[in-house]
Amino acid sequence: MLMLSPSGNRHIWDNNNGLRKMDKNFILDIAVSTTDPRNNKEFLWISYSMNNLSPAKCERAYWMTLEKRCLSLFMENGYDLQTGAWFCLISANLYSWEGLALSSWKFADSFVKEKCWPHVTATQMRTNILIWYIKNVIPAMQSLPDDEKTYSSLTLLEDALTLLG
Structure with missing residues (x-):
């Protein structure tokens, strides 16, 4: 069942066990x-939060x-690569x-x-984002059940990693 959360975000709720699932089409x-x-207050808040994660903060x-x-x-x-990399780690922990x-x-x-920020000509920025993904998101796989x-999820993940390669 598709529902809007109080914040207005769309989520799919599985009535069998109450677990949230991602809305694939929405994402x-x-x-x-x-x-x-980088001048957006929301981006700066997320950046600070992601760069200062601690075990105490990592609750659901x-x-x-x-x-x-x-x-x-x-x-x-819209979707930018830096927030997208952070979102990968967040999604792994939630879903x-x-x-x-x-x-x-x-x-x-x-x-x-x-066209996605940072532009393809900003090679160092894109490289740094990809390195963050590799150092933070890939190791998170070891903690997933x-x-x-x-x-389907493993196939999609394999396709994504192949596309990055």
């Missing part, structure tokens, strides 16, 4: 941003707050393999598009 349909978000409620802020930024400005696969696909697809792996 994939977020427009790509061509503008630099905190990840949900980070997700809400990322989605708000995406809705306001396990499915979230990691879907957010990584959006990240990889946007990474190969020249094996019983939540599905063929």
Whole structure:
């Protein structure tokens, strides 16, 4: 069942066990941003939060707050690669393999598009974002539960990593 949360974000709720699942179409349909978000207050808050993560902050409620802020930024400005990389880690923590696969696909697809900020000519910035993804998102896979792996999520994740390669 598709529902709007109190914040206005769209989510799918699984009535069988009450777990939230990502709205695949919503994530994939977020427009790509061509503008630099670094002067946006929401971006700066997310940046500070992601660069100051600690075990005490990494509870589910905190990840949900980070997700809400990322989605708000995406809705306001469109999808940029830096926020997208952070969103991959957030999605892995909230939605396990499915979230990691879907957010990584959006990240990889946007990474190969020249229009997505930072522009393809900003090679050092793009390299730094990709390095952050590799150092933070890839290791997060080790903590994801094996019983939540599905063929479709693993296939989508493999396709995303291939696209990045």
